[in-house]
Amino acid sequence: xxxxxxxxxxxxxxxxxRDRGTLAxxxxxxxxxxxxxxxxxxxxxxxxxxxxxxxxxxRASRAYIDDLVQSGYFDVVQSVPDQAGVVSLIDQGKAxxxxxxxxxFSGQVDRHTASILxxxxxSDPFTTQSAYNAANLIAQQHSVQLVLEELSRLGSxxxxxxxxxxxxxxxxxxxxxxxxxxxxxxxMIAMLLQxxxxxxxxxxxxxxxxxxxxxxxxxxxxxPGELMLGKTLPYLLLAIINLVSIILLGTVGFGVPFxxxxxxxxxxxxxxxxxxxxxxxxxxxxxxxxxxAQQLAMMTMLLGLIISGFVFPHxxxxxxxRGISYIFPLTAFIPIARGIFMKGIGLPFLxxxxxxxxxxxxxxxxxxxxxxxxxxx
Amino acid sequence: MYRNRLRVLALIxxxxxxxxRDVRNLMYMIGLPILELFLFAYAVSLTVYHLPMAVAxxxxxxxxxxxxxxxxxxxxxxxxxxxxxxxxxxxxxxxxKVKAGIVIPPDFSTKIENGNASAxxxxxxxxxxxxxxxxxxxxxxxQDYGLDLALEKAERTGGQQASAVEGSSRPITNSFRxxxxxxxxxxxxxxxxxxxxxxxxxxxxxxxxxxxxxxxxxxxxxILATxxxxxxxxxxxxxxxxxxxxxxxxxILGLGVLWFGVExxxxxxxxxxxxxxxxLASLGLGFLISTVAKNQRQAQQLSxxxxxxxxxxxxxxxxxxxxxxxxxxxxxxxxxxYFIRISRGIILKxxxxxxxWPDVLMLVVYSVVVMAVASLxxxxxxx
Numbered sequence: 133x134x135x136x137x138x139x140x141x142x143x144x145x146x147x148x149x150r151d152r153g154t155l156a157x158x159x160x161x162x163x164x165x166x167x168x169x170x171x172x173x174x175x176x177x178x179x180x181x182x183x184x185x186x187x188x189x190x191r192a193s194r195a196y197i198d199d200l201v202q203s204g205y206f207d208v209v210q211s212v213p214d215q216a217g218v219v220s221l222i223d224q225g226k227a228x229x230x231x232x233x234x235x236x237f238s239g240q241v242d243r244h245t246a247s248i249l250x251x252x253x254x255s256d257p258f259t260t261q262s263a264y265n266a267a268n269l270i271a272q273q274h275s276v277q278l279v280l281e282e283l284s285r286l287g288s289x290x291x292x293x294x295x296x297x298x299x300x301x302x303x304x305x306x307x308x309x310x311x312x313x314x315x316x317x318x319x320m321i322a323m324l325l326q327x328x329x330x331x332x333x334x335x336x337x338x339x340x341x342x343x344x345x346x347x348x349x350x351x352x353x354x355x356p357g358e359l360m361l362g363k364t365l366p367y368l369l370l371a372i373i374n375l376v377s378i379i380l381l382g383t384v385g386f387g388v389p390f391x392x393x394x395x396x397x398x399x400x401x402x403x404x405x406x407x408x409x410x411x412x413x414x415x416x417x418x419x420x421x422x423x424x425a426q427q428l429a430m431m432t433m434l435l436g437l438i439i440s441g442f443v444f445p446h447x448x449x450x451x452x453x454r455g456i457s458y459i460f461p462l463t464a465f466i467p468i469a470r471g472i473f474m475k476g477i478g479l480p481f482l483x484x485x486x487x488x489x490x491x492x493x494x495x496x497x498x499x500x501x502x503x504x505x506x507x508x509x
Numbered sequence: 510m511y512r513n514r515l516r517v518l519a520l521i522x523x524x525x526x527x528x529x530r531d532v533r534n535l536m537y538m539i540g541l542p543i544l545e546l547f548l549f550a551y552a553v554s555l556t557v558y559h560l561p562m563a564v565a566x567x568x569x570x571x572x573x574x575x576x577x578x579x580x581x582x583x584x585x586x587x588x589x590x591x592x593x594x595x596x597x598x599x600x601x602x603x604x605x606k607v608k609a610g611i612v613i614p615p616d617f618s619t620k621i622e623n624g625n626a627s628a629x630x631x632x633x634x635x636x637x638x639x640x641x642x643x644x645x646x647x648x649x650x651x652q653d654y655g656l657d658l659a660l661e662k663a664e665r666t667g668g669q670q671a672s673a674v675e676g677s678s679r680p681i682t683n684s685f686r687x688x689x690x691x692x693x694x695x696x697x698x699x700x701x702x703x704x705x706x707x708x709x710x711x712x713x714x715x716x717x718x719x720x721x722x723x724x725x726x727x728x729x730x731x732i733l734a735t736x737x738x739x740x741x742x743x744x745x746x747x748x749x750x751x752x753x754x755x756x757x758x759x760x761i762l763g764l765g766v767l768w769f770g771v772e773x774x775x776x777x778x779x780x781x782x783x784x785x786x787x788x789l790a791s792l793g794l795g796f797l798i799s800t801v802a803k804n805q806r807q808a809q810q811l812s813x814x815x816x817x818x819x820x821x822x823x824x825x826x827x828x829x830x831x832x833x834x835x836x837x838x839x840x841x842x843x844x845x846x847y848f849i850r851i852s853r854g855i856i857l858k859x860x861x862x863x864x865x866w867p868d869v870l871m872l873v874v875y876s877v878v879v880m881a882v883a884s885l886x887x888x889x890x891x892x
Contacts, residue, residue: 172836254690300651
């Protein structure tokens with residue numbers, strides 16, 4: 133049996149390695165993608181273009197705008213006379229945030245009746261969110277500062293009481309400087325490996341069927357299971373090469389710290405890659421031609437990307453969707469990757485995910501083998 | 510000329526019947542985008558509320574409970590776990606059970622009286638979304654609560670003078686108006702972009718296969734034996750796919766408006782017109798892939814790359830103006846990058862050509878150039 137599997141493996145190796153173009157794509161693409169995405173994706177948006185309609189132009193209004201600008205979140209791109217001007221600039225896409233400060237701002241602040249209107253461009257989700265959060269926080273800080281100044285002026289007689297009795301310390305674990313790279317590299321590794329694994333095997337069977345060579349293989353004494361195994365092994369090797377190069381690039385190249393146990397991570401990734409290869413084989417056995425296989429593979433990748441928790445947080449999805457998301461092994465692997473990479477946690481914290489992957493591997497390979505045999509008959 | 514047109518028509522006919530005959534394929538082509546839309550629509554949440562939070566309240570007094578309640582009432586945090594101390598909170602975050610934690614030291618009330626209370630808020634920094642919304646929410650709530658306490662105290666100690674301040678506690682009220690999407694609905698943010706993404710994906714994936722598949726099966730030779738010219742061949746293959754893309758666009762747009770209730774602000778006619786250069790550009794990109802790729806496998810890998818780039822670099826999820834030069838440059842080779850702005854502009858903002866013409870121009874130029882390069886490439890490969 134081993135001999136037969138080995139023969140198939142050899143044959144797959146030869147076909148894969150002869151096709152230099154494809155091989156180059158397989159080995160280099162993940163690295164290129166990791167580099168581009170790692171540098172391209174910025175979640176914390178700074179220097180958001182802001183338009184100001186300051187109708188007071190007094191000390192209070194200028195102090196207010198200074199606070200917004202000094203935060204580094206906003207750049208004043210233009211000053212306009214009124215709200216209509218602000219809306220028109222946002223319509224044209226020249227500004228993402230607008231501030232409208234009414235007449236007699238100083239006086240209103242003294243009387244505690246001032247109100248400021250922020251207009252946010254709601255068509256660009258990330259910028260909107262950052263602009264909204266930052267403006268909200270800065271505006272509040274400014275107003276708290278004003279109250280405290282006022283209090284200290286009034287309460288100057290009662291000396292020695294500290295102004296704000298409560299300080300909240302906010303500590304961000306694992307990534308204290310909020311580096312985007314640190315956030316993204318673990319998830320990105322998980323995603324790229326999944327995509328690689330699915331792509332590698334999705335066409336493996338269907339291509340031979342379309343080319344007609346599967347008949348030739350079938351007349352040999354090779355059994356379906358052996359054929360499948362033989363077809364998977366070379367790709368497993370390629371996937372491991374991908375894995376090592378991606379991790380090296382992420383840690384050594386980009387300086388993302390690897391806090392956990394590398395050996396543990398390696399074994400779990402292996403488990404994970406097998407699930408991806410299995411999923412690819414499954415797609416390959418149910419597809420009639422390469423076109424269908426490609427469409428299914430693309431969809432699997434895209435959906436995995438969306439609902440696995442890589443881009444959007446998993447816990448805020450509806451429960452049904454969270455259930456569906458476990459069709460994709462990526463969903464179980466993202467907590468593993470982030471956990472070992474960033475948090476440095478070990479197996480005891482990850483038992484559920486690891487068990488899930490083991491079961492997933494076994495089930496998907498059995499189903500793929502069944503379907504594979506069926507399509508052969 | 511007449512004969513040319515006849516040849517193209519014959520090709521279109523051939524491609525159309527090929528497309529329609531394979532029912533399963535067709536089902537995939539139209540069904541998958543719909544599935545994508547639904548999953549996307551329900552998966553995307555950009556403002557994160559209800560972060561699961563562990564609470565280690567070592568005081569258990571009125572003030573500490575008040576503070577925790579302020580955090581929970583904000584809707585940003587859900588009190589899901591009770592812990593004893595910081596170590597336990599930390600462990601819960603390590604295990605991924607909660608995304609945030611708060612540690613309130615003993616004697617909180619007394620310390621507040623003395624003016625030196627402090628609370629520790631921990632956030633899971635391995636999840637960028639949780640950190641982003643968690644951080645600003647926690648900072649604001651703590652600040653607000655601190656100010657309330659300060660005012661309360663001032664009223665007690667400062668007597669009449671300070672009660673004037675207390676009267677209308679805040680000197681400035683900030684109101685926010687989110688233009689185009691006043692209720693902050695996540696789907697409104699993403700639908701216009703997702704629409705483009707789905708259509709581009711269908712166009713690129715289909716077009717990427719047409720030439721290379723025919724070459725792999727060997728039927729290319731037969732077509733080449735006819736007097737058809739390369740450009741005509743591309744045209745014949747393009748028209749049925751163009752129709753297919755419009756069908757997908759129509760279905761997604763219909764679902765978005767009727768099912769998901771997105772309000773279409775602008776002119777629908779303009780939208781359908783401007784979708785034409787976008788679809789042509791996407792098909793062109795697919796053809797280019799098809800002429801470059803040696804076999805279907807390579808074509809698939811290249812179109813996967815296009816898909817990934819579109820997802821991450823086109824401005825669909827992550828903002829483009831904060832990207833470094835090279836990723837931004839790569840993004841500008843994707844038709845989607847331009848169409849996202851057009852789509853958001855028309856659907857959400859309701860703007861017209863005057864605000865959109867630079868992107869429209871880019872798409873027109875893009876589609877002409879990419880088609881020209883693809884057919885040149887194609888001709889070269891045939892010889």
